[in-house]
Amino acid sequence: MWLDLRSVQERLETEFVGRRAVYLTSTGSTQDAARVEAENEGVSGTVVLAEEQTAGRGRFGRTWVSPGGKNLYLTLILRPPMERLRSLSIVAPLAVAMAIEERTDLSPRIKWPNDVLVNGRKLSGIIVESELSGQSIKFALVGIGVNVNFDVEESSDVADIATSLKRELGKETSREEFLASLLNQFEALYERAARGTEVLKEWRSRLETLGREIQVTFGGHVDTGVAEDVDSDGNLILLRSDGSRIAIEAGEVTLRT
Ligand code: BTN
Numbered sequence: 001m002w003l004d005l006r007s008v009q010e011r012l013e014t015e016f017v018g019r020r021a022v023y024l025t026s027t028g029s030t031q032d033a034a035r036v037e038a039e040n041e042g043v044s045g046t047v048v049l050a051e052e053q054t055a056g057r058g059r060f061g062r063t064w065v066s067p068g069g070k071n072l073y074l075t076l077i078l079r080p081p082m083e084r085l086r087s088l089s090i091v092a093p094l095a096v097a098m099a100i101e102e103r104t105d106l107s108p109r110i111k112w113p114n115d116v117l118v119n120g121r122k123l124s125g126i127i128v129e130s131e132l133s134g135q136s137i138k139f140a141l142v143g144i145g146v147n148v149n150f151d152v153e154e155s156s157d158v159a160d161i162a163t164s165l166k167r168e169l170g171k172e173t174s175r176e177e178f179l180a181s182l183l184n185q186f187e188a189l190y191e192r193a194a195r196g197t198e199v200l201k202e203w204r205s206r207l208e209t210l211g212r213e214i215q216v217t218f219g220g221h222v223d224t225g226v227a228e229d230v231d232s233d234g235n236l237i238l239l240r241s242d243g244s245r246i247a248i249e250a251g252e253v254t255l256r257t
Pocket of ligand 1: 028029030031055057059060062064072074075115124125126143145
């Protein structure tokens with residue numbers, strides 16, 4: 001069944017997020033479609049959605065498996081001031097986690113910085129891309145993939161590491177209701193994040209990574225240690241075995257314990 005956009009719009013409580021929607025039955029990647037929109041003055045809050053992606057992409061050049069009609073693949077176009085850019089990587093996974101909490105009894109966790117896990121498997125992934133013009137941001141593209149009614153077991157590539165709401169709940173979830181919750185949560189958190197540290201604390205409290213032995217790949221090399229904490233910008237503080245600490249801005253974490 002195709003997404004009923006009107007039913008999403010009826011549930012929106014937002015000022016700007018999702019108020020303009022571009023809906024595509026099939027596209028390579030919503031990140032690329034949104035980039036074209038953004039270059040053509042697409043207003044902040046525009047959501048670009050696709051039923052299916054033929055070249056869905058994840059972080060670090062990976063593929064995002066994007067079968068048609070089952071899941072949510074969306075990119076939000078935002079035009080934040082530079083000082084709010086970092087908050088997008090915190091707000092997006094937290095909005096997904098809070099939408100899951102609002103609509104189900106599941107307890108999502110976040111793998112730093114922005115994978116959403118349920119029962120140790122990945123249910124949602126996020127990629128943030130931005131275009132700068134000198135010292136300011138032209139636009140940011142927040143790409144969110146959520147496995148909603150995906151029969152993950154049938155996809156041998158990801159069956160062991162991924163999950164979906166359907167797998168966890170044993171029944172289908174309305175994509176329209178979930179999407180509206182996600183967009184509502186996103187805007188509320190995005191606004192709150194500008195006003196203090198509460199949103200960072202909410203994100204931190206769901207971080208699966210803290211206190212764990214990890215391996216982290218960043219800037220072309222690999223380091224190991226304990227994920228001690230995050231700082232006020234969301235950087236991961238890694239405590240190495242020699243007692244030294246480093247703050248990591250972006251990287252790929254593997255949990256070792
Ligand atoms: C990751 O976990 O590595 C990030 C996955 C991001 C997937 C979403 S789906 C919508 C948007 N379009 C894409 O091609 N990727 C993002």
